[in-house]
Every structure is written in C-alpha cells, then in structure tokens.
Amino acid sequence: MKPAHSRDIKSDFRIIIFFSVNFIITSILTLLMADLFWRIGYNIFYILILILFAILSWQISLGITHAFFGFFSFPRPAKFDHITETIKHLDPNGPMANTAILIPMYNEETQRVLEGIRTIYLSLKKYGTISYFDFFILSDSTNPNRGIMEESMWVQLCQQLNAFGKIYYRRRENNFHKKAGNVADFCTSWGSRYKYMVCMDADSIMSGASLTSLVKIMEKNPNVGICQTAPKIVNGCTLFSRMIQFCTHFYGPLFQSGLNFWQQGRGNYWGHNAIIRIAPFMEYCSLPRLPGKEPFGGKILSHDFVEAALMQKYGWAVWMAHDINGSYEETPHNLIDFAIRDRRWCQGNLQHTWLILSKNWPGSSRIHMLNGIMSYLGSFLWFLFLILSTIAIYQTHQEDLSLIVVSSFAGFIDMSIHHEFLLIFVITMTILFLPKILSVLRMLVFNKADFAKFGGFWKTCNSVFLEMLLSAMIAPIQMMFHSKFIIYTLLGKGVSWSTQNRDAEDGIKVSSAVSAHGVQTIVALVWAIAAYFYSRDFFWWLCPITISLFLSIPLSILLSKTSIGTSLKKKKIFLTPPESIGDTEVDALNYAIDKNLLKIKFNLTNSPYFGILYSIVDPYINAVHALLIYEREKGNPDEIPQAPELGEKLLLEGPSSMKPLEIKAILANPSGMRWLHQQVWLRPSSKIHPVWQTAIASIQ
Known part of the structure; x- marks a missing residue:
C-alpha cells in the first residue's frame, strides 16, 4: 500500500531557510577562527584545528537555530503547520480505530511497568475510549525470577x-533481534487485527487524552505512517535526574517547535511514545542487515x-506531535547510568554511517541520522580539538620563536589577536547559552502565567x-x-543488551565513582600541569575543562544524591x-506504587530461586505458567523440553543443585510443571528437599 503523496514545496523552502541560517552562523565563527590563524601563521595543526572547529561550530549552531525558529513559530501553531491543528475542530466523538499498545520488557522492574499499564488503562477508561485499545506486554526477559513475577x-x-x-502477556523464549524483533514478532502474530500500534518504553506512560488524539491524527491524515510525541521526564528524584527533567519541561517545547518548523512530515521516530500505522510498517520497515x-x-x-x-522512503509522512501533553518517560538517575545507556545508543547511531552513505534514502532522514551520529562523534571531535590545541x-x-602577527585578511576586523580570540569565545558561549535564555523570554513574552508552574519567575531563573x-561542568x-565509547567501537568492542537501571538510591558508591571517573581525574591533573x-594563557583557557574532569568523582556522587534533589524540590x-x-496520570502511577497495589503473595521473593519455587508450589501461578508455555509452544510439541x-x-x-539451563528446561515444560506441583503437595515431607516445605509455608 502507498499513500497519496506529493512534493511538499513549503517544507523544502523551510529546510533551505533553516539550514541557511545554520550555515551563516557556522561561517561567521569559522571565518573568525580562520582569520585568527591567518594572523599568527598556519601550520598543519592549525589547519586540522580549523576543520574540527568548523564541524563543531555547525553542531552547536544547530541548537540556537532550532531555538530561534522555535521562538517565532511557537505561539502560532496554525501558521506553522502543527499536525495537531488538523484535529483541533474535530468532533470529540469522531472516528477511532483499533489500536494496540505495546510494552516491550527486558528484565525490568515488574511492578513499575505494570503500574504504568494500570495508569494508562484507567486514563483511557476515564476518557471513554478504552474500547478501542488493547495492551500487549511483550516480554523478552531472560531471568526466570523476572518472568514468573511478570506472569x-x-x-x-x-x-x-x-x-x-x-x-x-507474551514472553519469548528466544529474544531474536532484541526490541525490534520483539515488535516484529507482535506484528506477525497480531498485527493484522489492529490498524495502529503505540510503542512504549518500560518506563513510559501516556494519558488517555494523548493516546486518543494520536489515533484521531492518524485517522484524519491517512498519509501519515508514524506520529511521534515529545515525552517529558517525570519522577526525577536525584539532582541529576531533576535537572534533566527540568530541561525537558522548560527548554524542550522551544527546541521541538524549531525542529517541527523544518522537518514537518519528514520527522523522526524515537522508538517509544509514538503511534505507527501497522500495515505500511509491516510492508516496508523490515530492517536490513x-x-x-x-x-559497525x-x-x-x-x-x-x-x-x-523506511516509512519516508516509500512515501509515508513521519510527524512529531510535539504539542500533545500527557506523554511521559523517566531517565537514569545518575551520570554513570546515563553514560551506560549512552554507550548502547552510541554504537547504534554510529551504525547509521552505512545508511547515510547508501543510496535512495530521503535527505531529511540522512540529516536525522547525521545529527544522531554527531551527538556522540561531536564529543570525540571536541576532545581531538583540545588535544591538537595542546x-x-x-x-x-x-x-621558542617570537609570534609575528600580520594584519587580518578582512579589512573590517581591526583588533588585536587577543581581542579576536575573546570575540570568538564570547560568540561561542552566546551560541551555547542563548537558547536557554530564549526559553525564559518565550515564557516572558507569550505566557507569563506559566512561570508559576516552575516555581515563579525568580525560582525559574535560579533553576536556569x-x-x-x-x-557546563x-x-x-x-x-x-x-x-571512550567511540574509541571502543572503532576497536571493534561491541555492546551487549543489558537492562537499564531505573532505581535511584541516595548517591552512588565512592568505589563506583572512582571506577567510572578515576582515569578522567588523572587525565585532568596531567593535562593541567x-x-x-x-x-599560562592556555592553562587558564583550559581550566573549565580540567577543573570539571578533576572534580568528576565528587561531582558524580553529588549529582546522584536524592537528598539534594528533594531539598531543591522543596x-x-x-x-x-x-x-x-x-498530573492525573503521574499522580496515579506514584500512588499505585506507594500503596503496593501489585504484590507477590510469597515470602521468598528475595530468594535466588524465587521463580522456580513460586511457580511450582502456588497452584494458581503454576496453572497460569503452564498454560502460557502451552500457548507459546502450541503446534510445536516436539520442541517442548522433556x-x-x-x-x-x-x-x-x-x-x-540445579544449573541455570536445567531450571530453564524445567520451566519450559508445561506437563512437567504440573507434575512437580502435584508431587510437592502430595509427597511426604521426608521424600522431598526441605526447601519445598519452606516454600509451601511462604505462600500467603
């Protein structure tokens, strides 16, 4: 199937305007640096430094360009073609369609994930559209304890x-192709029953209103293949996570408005909190190897x-509904866990180099992939820039030669090299920090009342x-x-699929901080000396870098403190x-978790053998587990381990006494699980291991 599709001239024009401004800012900075080197005399190092400076200038100027266009387009959604404007005047009881909400899991904190599902379910029920939605818990968990807890x-x-x-609920025995394979497996088994699917992360929640709006957008715009929301961070409790949370709420809308200005229906998909049209996804989005x-x-x-x-390649639009409220996610609570997640994303983004260089990809998709690559490669280029400068x-x-300064190649630049260097520094800092100032101005000009939501004007300024x-630190x-991630990837050291740590404690251990930041501290000390x-001039210029690295251990510990985050919140x-x-949904989620509405009625939850014990002794869980295995293996009886x-x-x-693979084999045998349940309850206590009597006594 293909949508009715025509060339969007207006979107082409916006891309030209946007990146022209981006190019002008980059050129000004690059020419100033080129002039500075011209005056002191070029050599191979200065040429390399200038090339790196030009690339880095382009990257940082993207931020201010997004903020600039976001500032002027933010208050005029109709004029600047927000996808949400297409349903603004629709009948609230207008057309809907069957939609699947997918929640992929991989050894996640089960209670948090399922309470998130409760929150979304009740929100849809309250909004009156629950009949159009079904939920699918797609588990790839490999830990048997997690699997039984999920069931x-x-x-x-x-x-x-x-x-x-x-x-x-469905748990795969073989998590082939990880999350992408998990979703593909759903599409193969269930996709034909639904028109749309909403992919979530394990820590995502969305309101009934936002989900209903997404379906209405897709119904109103039959050429849209994916509609991505802009999820905001919630439930941050450490200093680090609260800072990130504030950024998504306060700065996010401005940058997203600027992003929407140029990308329009040529947007990107972030993997979660988005709605997808299933039929073209199944037809066109099979991932190449x-x-x-x-x-790589x-x-x-x-x-x-x-x-x-792939959606855009075959004519389907990809939009970002950045102004839909009620889309949330959570973030790692400390700098180390944030870096661990970045390690995985870094390798994934670097793989896109192959795709950028290949044929027949939409130009906008190449831009998105390049931005993703530069979000990590840019740091490495910055590091090289500093090394070459040193x-x-x-x-x-x-x-030991005297510096002979010549005149500028631009006659209108009449200043000393120190003043010219200072000018470059000031412009660079302005480019970095002005977008954040524009966020304050946006609220000051267009909606002063919103300052109250961030604690008032002065508290907001203090937060900024x-x-x-x-x-900066x-x-x-x-x-x-x-x-480090770039170097590891270049050396061929891949990354394994691991569970994201979503728990926050009051500070990481000193040993963890030393392990993560020890080398950084030593590098900073040697570099500064x-x-x-x-x-001396270069020493002072380098101080913002070396001081941050030298203080990385105590800073990382400080950022991970929930006590500091709570104090600042007060x-x-x-x-x-x-x-x-x-917020109704966030409050409902936290209430359900605090009240422990979902609990395991078994006192041995901390046992390393919780899963096998609970699934054998508890009659209800045993029956559920056996039935789920039977359904999973139905049609393939020979594949069930005996x-x-x-x-x-x-x-x-x-x-x-059992090896992990032996426990896995037992858990995968439905008839064997039923037999074990019967034997545990029927055999005399003298005929079975004492752990079974303890397990029976632990059932609440």
Whole structure:
C-alpha cells in the first residue's frame, strides 16, 4: 500500500531557510577562527584545528537555530503547520480505530511497568475510549525470577481491572533481534487485527487524552505512517535526574517547535511514545542487515531512526506531535547510568554511517541520522580539538620563536589577536547559552502565567542558572565518556543488551565513582600541569575543562544524591508542572506504587530461586505458567523440553543443585510443571528437599 503523496514545496523552502541560517552562523565563527590563524601563521595543526572547529561550530549552531525558529513559530501553531491543528475542530466523538499498545520488557522492574499499564488503562477508561485499545506486554526477559513475577503481576492486574481480554502477556523464549524483533514478532502474530500500534518504553506512560488524539491524527491524515510525541521526564528524584527533567519541561517545547518548523512530515521516530500505522510498517520497515561484522555491521541496534527513514522512503509522512501533553518517560538517575545507556545508543547511531552513505534514502532522514551520529562523534571531535590545541601550544613553546602577527585578511576586523580570540569565545558561549535564555523570554513574552508552574519567575531563573552551571561542568565528563565509547567501537568492542537501571538510591558508591571517573581525574591533573608549564594563557583557557574532569568523582556522587534533589524540590528549584499543579496520570502511577497495589503473595521473593519455587508450589501461578508455555509452544510439541530426571533431582536436592539451563528446561515444560506441583503437595515431607516445605509455608 502507498499513500497519496506529493512534493511538499513549503517544507523544502523551510529546510533551505533553516539550514541557511545554520550555515551563516557556522561561517561567521569559522571565518573568525580562520582569520585568527591567518594572523599568527598556519601550520598543519592549525589547519586540522580549523576543520574540527568548523564541524563543531555547525553542531552547536544547530541548537540556537532550532531555538530561534522555535521562538517565532511557537505561539502560532496554525501558521506553522502543527499536525495537531488538523484535529483541533474535530468532533470529540469522531472516528477511532483499533489500536494496540505495546510494552516491550527486558528484565525490568515488574511492578513499575505494570503500574504504568494500570495508569494508562484507567486514563483511557476515564476518557471513554478504552474500547478501542488493547495492551500487549511483550516480554523478552531472560531471568526466570523476572518472568514468573511478570506472569503473577499480570494476572493480578487483569483481576483488579477486570481486564482479561484487554491486557495480554507474551514472553519469548528466544529474544531474536532484541526490541525490534520483539515488535516484529507482535506484528506477525497480531498485527493484522489492529490498524495502529503505540510503542512504549518500560518506563513510559501516556494519558488517555494523548493516546486518543494520536489515533484521531492518524485517522484524519491517512498519509501519515508514524506520529511521534515529545515525552517529558517525570519522577526525577536525584539532582541529576531533576535537572534533566527540568530541561525537558522548560527548554524542550522551544527546541521541538524549531525542529517541527523544518522537518514537518519528514520527522523522526524515537522508538517509544509514538503511534505507527501497522500495515505500511509491516510492508516496508523490515530492517536490513548491515554489511560487515559488529559493532559497525550486523543487526541494526538503533532501529527507530531506520524505521522512520523506511516509512519516508516509500512515501509515508513521519510527524512529531510535539504539542500533545500527557506523554511521559523517566531517565537514569545518575551520570554513570546515563553514560551506560549512552554507550548502547552510541554504537547504534554510529551504525547509521552505512545508511547515510547508501543510496535512495530521503535527505531529511540522512540529516536525522547525521545529527544522531554527531551527538556522540561531536564529543570525540571536541576532545581531538583540545588535544591538537595542546600539541600546537607545545610545538610553539618548543620552537621558542617570537609570534609575528600580520594584519587580518578582512579589512573590517581591526583588533588585536587577543581581542579576536575573546570575540570568538564570547560568540561561542552566546551560541551555547542563548537558547536557554530564549526559553525564559518565550515564557516572558507569550505566557507569563506559566512561570508559576516552575516555581515563579525568580525560582525559574535560579533553576536556569543552576542548570547552565551544572551542564557546563558535566559537558567535559560526557566528552570523555563519549570519546571512550567511540574509541571502543572503532576497536571493534561491541555492546551487549543489558537492562537499564531505573532505581535511584541516595548517591552512588565512592568505589563506583572512582571506577567510572578515576582515569578522567588523572587525565585532568596531567593535562593541567602540562598546560601550566608550557603556556599560562592556555592553562587558564583550559581550566573549565580540567577543573570539571578533576572534580568528576565528587561531582558524580553529588549529582546522584536524592537528598539534594528533594531539598531543591522543596525550595522550588528545578520544579516542573506535574509537581507544582499535579498530573492525573503521574499522580496515579506514584500512588499505585506507594500503596503496593501489585504484590507477590510469597515470602521468598528475595530468594535466588524465587521463580522456580513460586511457580511450582502456588497452584494458581503454576496453572497460569503452564498454560502460557502451552500457548507459546502450541503446534510445536516436539520442541517442548522433556526432562523427568531433572524433575526428580529438583524435588530431592532442591533448586540450589540445579544449573541455570536445567531450571530453564524445567520451566519450559508445561506437563512437567504440573507434575512437580502435584508431587510437592502430595509427597511426604521426608521424600522431598526441605526447601519445598519452606516454600509451601511462604505462600500467603
């Protein structure tokens, strides 16, 4: 199937205007730096530095260009073609369509994920559109304890909501192609029953109103293949996560409005909190295998960018509904966990180099992929820029020649080289920080009342100032992390699929901070000493970098403190609207978690053998687990492992005597699980291992 499609001349014009402004800003900075080197005399290092400076100038000027166009387009959504304007005057009872909400899981914190589903379900029910939505928990969990917990809490949730037949659970035995394969497996098995699917992350929640709006957008715009929302961060509790949370709420709308200005229906897909038209997705979005071996080749890790590109390649529009409220996610709570997540994303984005260089991709998709690559490669280029600058200073010191300054090649630049260097520095800092000032001006000019949602005008200004200070200190640390990731990837060291740590404690351990930042601290110390010895001016210029790196260990610990985050929240610093005025869905989620509405009725939840014990002794969980295995393996009875001797060993010697693969084999055998349940309850206690009596007594 193909949509009715025509060339969007207006969108082409906007792209030209946007990137022309971006080019002008980049050119001004680059020409000033080129003139500076002209005056002091070029050499190979200065040429390389200038090339890197031009690339980095282009990257940082993208931020101010997005902010500039966002500032002027933000208050006029109709004039600047927001996709949400197409449903503004629709009948609230207008057309809807069957939609599947997908929640992929991989060894996640089960209670949090399922309480998120409860929140979305009740919000849709309250909004009156629950009949159009079904939920699919798509588990790829490999930990048997997690798997059994998922099954147990899924049953509880369905019982509490009376939602059997609305909330489905499926766990794959083989998590082939990871998340992308998980979604593809759903499409193959269930996709033909639904017109749309909304993909979520394990920590995503969306309101009933936002989900209903997405379906209406797709119904009103039959040429749209994907519509992406702009999720905001919630439930940040550490200093670090609260800072990121504030950024998404306060700065996010301005940048997203600027992004929407130029991309229009040539947008991107971020992998979650988005609605997808299933039929073209199934037809066109099968992921290619990249040439070569991992980490650059093989299966595609960052599948979302590629799926959006494939949609556009075959004529389907990809929009961002950035002004839909009620779309949320969570973020890692400390700098180290944030870097761990970045490690995976870095490799995935670098793989896109193959696609940028290949034929027949839409130009806008190449831009999105290039921006994704530069979000990590830019840090490495910045690091190289600093290294080359250090070498150039060292070479100048070694030659011990007087600096002969010539006139500028531009006659209108009549200033000393020190003043010209200062001008470059001031312009660069303006480019970096002006977008954040524009966010304050946006609210001041267009909606002063919104300051109250962020704690008031002065509290908002304090939050912006503190965020700018912390971001400046964090940037060199992230530069070192990203440079390390780039080098590891170039050396062929891939990344494994791991569960994201979503828990927050009051500060990471000192040992963890030293392990993560120890090398950065040593590098900063050596670098600063060398700079001080060869050039005092360069030493002071380098201080913002070296000081941040030298303080990376205590700074990382400080940022991970929930006590500091809570204290600032009480003082209305980094306050966000869901906290100040409340949000129905966020409040409902946190209430359900606090009240522990989903609980395991088994006292051995902390046992390393919780899964096998609980699924055998509890009659209800045993029946559910056996039925789920039977449904999964239906039609392939020969593939069900048969292991009666393992069952006897488990009964007589207990789970501690079993290897992980043996436990997995037992859990995968429905008839064997039923037999084990019967034997545990029927055999005399003297005929089974004592752990089974303990397990029976632990059932609540």
